[in-house]
Amino acid sequence: MDGVLRHHGSDRSDDEIIRNLHSTLVSACQSASDHHVQTLYKLILDSSALGVIDPLIELILEEQVLDAERLREIAFWFTTKAPDREPVKFSMALLGLLRGSDDSDVFLTLGRHDEFTLYSAVPLSNSDVYGEEVLWKLAITAEDWGRIRSC
Structure with missing residues (x-):
């Protein structure tokens, strides 16, 4: 889209x-x-x-x-x-x-939809608050174009 x-x-x-x-x-x-x-x-x-x-x-x-x-x-x-x-x-x-706020649940939930994966991956990877574990959780739940585009 x-x-x-x-x-x-x-x-x-x-x-x-x-x-x-x-x-x-x-x-x-x-x-x-x-x-x-x-x-x-x-x-x-x-x-x-x-x-x-x-x-x-x-x-x-x-x-x-x-x-x-x-x-x-x-x-x-x-x-x-x-x-x-x-x-x-x-x-x-x-x-x-x-x-200042932990929005990882929001990013992980919305990031499961391939159209929102990029919009979740960028904030998760740019922040020192979340760490690689949260980004990895997104990566293993992302499918289709979301996984390809966010990598």
Whole structure:
């Protein structure tokens, strides 16, 4: 899905999408009103997480304007409650950015689905909190394209 959407997705430039996502994320973190969170959700839904998440994370780290606790609340909610795939992928990557909580159960559960394996493997491998044991658990449960793509 990511490959197809990446090549046949939005007409807007990635830079524009990233700037819009960042400013909307800032607004949602400053005030997690229904309006701000729904706007963020719709913007994520219209984007391909694979195409924008790395540059967005770079911008988040560069700007340092987001309230980490609020960001975690929003990202965890999207990861565990969103009915759509792109917001789940997007928020899984954001959870991987945040430190201080053990979300390994979430990553291991969602990572069993081949479309989410990459979004689980990257945070698990980038964090010194989880260790190789958790990444190995993901590897032995992943199947099909998820296993191939995440290796």
